[in-house]
Amino acid sequence: MAKWQYTKGLHDLGNGCFAWLQPDGSWGWSNAGLIADREQTLLVDTLFDLKLTAEMLGQMRAAVPAAESIGRLVNTHANGDHTFGNQLVKDAEIIASRACAEEMSELPAERLAAMEQNWRQLGEAGAFLHEVMGSKFKWDDVKNTLPTRVFDDELRLEVGDKAVLLKTVGPAHTKGDVLVHVPVDRTVFTGDILFVEGHPVLWAGPVDNWVAACDQILAWNVETVVPGHGPITDKKGVQAMKDYLLYIKAEARRRYDAGMPVFQAARDIALDRFAGWGDAERMVVNVASLYREFGSRQELDIMELFGQMGRFHAELKAKAGHGHAHRHAH
Numbered sequence: 001m002a003k004w005q006y007t008k009g010l011h012d013l014g015n016g017c018f019a020w021l022q023p024d025g026s027w028g029w030s031n032a033g034l035i036a037d038r039e040q041t042l043l044v045d046t047l048f049d050l051k052l053t054a055e056m057l058g059q060m061r062a063a064v065p066a067a068e069s070i071g072r073l074v075n076t077h078a079n080g081d082h083t084f085g086n087q088l089v090k091d092a093e094i095i096a097s098r099a100c101a102e103e104m105s106e107l108p109a110e111r112l113a114a115m116e117q118n119w120r121q122l123g124e125a126g127a128f129l130h131e132v133m134g135s136k137f138k139w140d141d142v143k144n145t146l147p148t149r150v151f152d153d154e155l156r157l158e159v160g161d162k163a164v165l166l167k168t169v170g171p172a173h174t175k176g177d178v179l180v181h182v183p184v185d186r187t188v189f190t191g192d193i194l195f196v197e198g199h200p201v202l203w204a205g206p207v208d209n210w211v212a213a214c215d216q217i218l219a220w221n222v223e224t225v226v227p228g229h230g231p232i233t234d235k236k237g238v239q240a241m242k243d244y245l246l247y248i249k250a251e252a253r254r255r256y257d258a259g260m261p262v263f264q265a266a267r268d269i270a271l272d273r274f275a276g277w278g279d280a281e282r283m284v285v286n287v288a289s290l291y292r293e294f295g296s297r298q299e300l301d302i303m304e305l306f307g308q309m310g311r312f313h314a315e316l317k318a319k320a321g322h323g324h325a326h327r328h329a330h
């Protein structure tokens with residue numbers, strides 16, 4: 001039996017560390033964390049909208065009275081599913097890497113809300129955004145709430161008597177990814193440096209920074225690893241992410257060198273031992289980013305990438321449906 005259950009809500013990791021999990025970990029269903037000691041609290045990430053974040057804060061306050069007034073919040077990276085609830089803890093000091101803080105202004109909630117409102121006019125990209133996120137989350141009341149304290153390489157904090165290390169490892173998933181390490185509890189909150197049982201999204205790269213981030217976690221004395229999406233894991237989950245990144249890097253390189261177009265390569269790479277992972281349409285973004293690293297000059301904007309993911313997502317669904325029907329025919 002798994003050590004940790006993958007159920008929605010607050011999970012007590014012991015010694016004042018908590019994880020908030022949101023199955024199934026797909027688009028927008030992110031995890032968060034709370035570190036508490038001696039009346040002080042550090043919240044690790046908020047959620048994709050205000051309702052979800054308010055529910056989480058309510059449960060945290062029921063378990064940890066000191067969380068009534070959250071002293072500090074760290075955003076592990078700039079994506080909305082880790083930051084759009086920030087306004088509900090706006091009296092807290094909001095900490096992020098400098099690169100994360102800069103990136104948070106690039107895709108504000110207002111833009112996502114406008115895209116969701118007009119999704120029918122936005123082609124395949126609009127339809128996909130609506131299907132996987134827009135129809136599930138509410139962005140029209142989210143006010144961009146930016147960090148109030150930034151740092152570059154690392155920042156050491158004390159939460160009560162507990163030492164916490166914030167370590168910048170980006171650009172990797174995004175431009176400013178940060179790991180939150182609690183050495184005394186052998187615990188790390190990875191943000192989206194770790195997706196468990198789901199494909200990661202290589203928005204920024206370079207991929208080698210992401211591999212190095214995995215190596216950093218593997219070098220720490222940690223037992224409990226809270227990913228940005230998916231169930232709580234340990235170093236095995238970190239090793240699997242590293243294996244995936246090295247695998248797709250090598251496979252994409254071979255196809256780039258052979259002159260295969262990017263979206264064809266995304267479909268051509270066998271998913272191999274990662275075939276059970278969710279959100280395989282992210283291969284589109286991953287291969288596009290790798291091609292860019294390899295020297296491709298093809299400019300792909302976010303709408304084109306979402307449109308292509310939508311198309312691939314539909315193909316994968318049709319294939320899965322066909323396989324299902326086929327099995328029943330026997």
Ligand SMILES: [Zn+2]
Pocket residue numbers: 028030079081082192228229
């Ligand atoms: Zn995320």
